[in-house]
Amino acid sequence: MKSDRAPEYQVTRGSGETARPAPESEPGTRIPDPVLSVVVPTYNERDSLPPLVSRLAEACRALAVELVIVDDASPDGTGLVADALANSGSMPIAVIHRSGKAGLASAVLAGAHAARGMVISVMDSDLSHPPELLPALFEAIQRGAGIAVASRYVPGGGVDRWPWPRRLVSRVATVAAQIGLGLQVRDPLSGFFAVRREMLTEGGYQGLGYKLLVEILARHPQARVAEIPYRFVDRRQGRSKLSYGEIWAFLRLLVTLKVGKLESWRVGKLKM
Numbered sequence: 001m002k003s004d005r006a007p008e009y010q011v012t013r014g015s016g017e018t019a020r021p022a023p024e025s026e027p028g029t030r031i032p033d034p035v036l037s038v039v040v041p042t043y044n045e046r047d048s049l050p051p052l053v054s055r056l057a058e059a060c061r062a063l064a065v066e067l068v069i070v071d072d073a074s075p076d077g078t079g080l081v082a083d084a085l086a087n088s089g090s091m092p093i094a095v096i097h098r099s100g101k102a103g104l105a106s107a108v109l110a111g112a113h114a115a116r117g118m119v120i121s122v123m124d125s126d127l128s129h130p131p132e133l134l135p136a137l138f139e140a141i142q143r144g145a146g147i148a149v150a151s152r153y154v155p156g157g158g159v160d161r162w163p164w165p166r167r168l169v170s171r172v173a174t175v176a177a178q179i180g181l182g183l184q185v186r187d188p189l190s191g192f193f194a195v196r197r198e199m200l201t202e203g204g205y206q207g208l209g210y211k212l213l214v215e216i217l218a219r220h221p222q223a224r225v226a227e228i229p230y231r232f233v234d235r236r237q238g239r240s241k242l243s244y245g246e247i248w249a250f251l252r253l254l255v256t257l258k259v260g261k262l263e264s265w266r267v268g269k270l271k272m
């Protein structure tokens, strides 16, 4: 799916928009626009979303942050839970309701278009990604990194409670992306990262499957990448949405990006 056509969705912004005073604001002053937008795609994550929001609000107390939840009409009612959280006022939350399951990468791109922060962080809603790392990702961008990756595969990082076949698939896919696209990054398949907003709203993304970071890295080979270690925790609630279809989408994405890379190299040579 090409993601630069106008997405069909409905955005609701909860009362939390005005409920929490921003850090350093005078009592009674208007909450400033968020500097960090955290985009969280959800599909059947009813039980993990409330604890994620509490941990995220606590971890980001010192930042002007908004949460953008992108729900694809989850049959378990996650969208209603998201609306209730937005109206609870615990933090600024926007909820995007799409009409059906359309994939994680396209959900992130839809969230980025609705986000108002100058920095966008992306994370899963199943508590595999610790929200306590968000300030460090944000700071890495503030210090000049183009892309800040929460990385399982740098010293200090790792994966908890994954069976060996899952570890193997992750490692093989990582090496395929590194060799196939010439990426130096140790964890190019991470689903937990931060970038400047323009990097996600510039248009032309394939938005295929799960691995949006691979596409961002391939499109921005000159970007300075900071990798920050974290331990991925396997989900305890809900079920994985990773399917053979997603693996197939990943392979298609790699081939598309590789062909695009060869094409731009060929065009560059012809011009010389």
Ligand SMILES: Nc1nc2c(ncn2[C@@H]2O[C@H](COP(=O)(O)OP(=O)(O)OP(=O)(O)O)[C@@H](O)[C@H]2O)c(=O)[nH]1
Pocket (backbone or CB within 6 Å): 040, 041, 042, 043, 044, 045, 070, 071, 072, 101, 102, 103, 104, 107, 123, 124, 125, 126, 128, 234, 235, 239, 240, 241, 242
């Ligand atoms: N909006 C939306 N969210 C999705 C879609 N597919 C997956 N997600 C969300 O994307 C995140 C990652 O999906 P997961 O199923 O956790 O994938 P995973 O982390 O590779 O697999 P496990 O953690 O092992 O279950 C979760 O927050 C999902 O709810 C989708 O089609 N649309």
Ligand SMILES: [Mg+2]
Pocket (backbone or CB within 6 Å): 124, 126, 128, 235
């Ligand atoms: Mg997960």
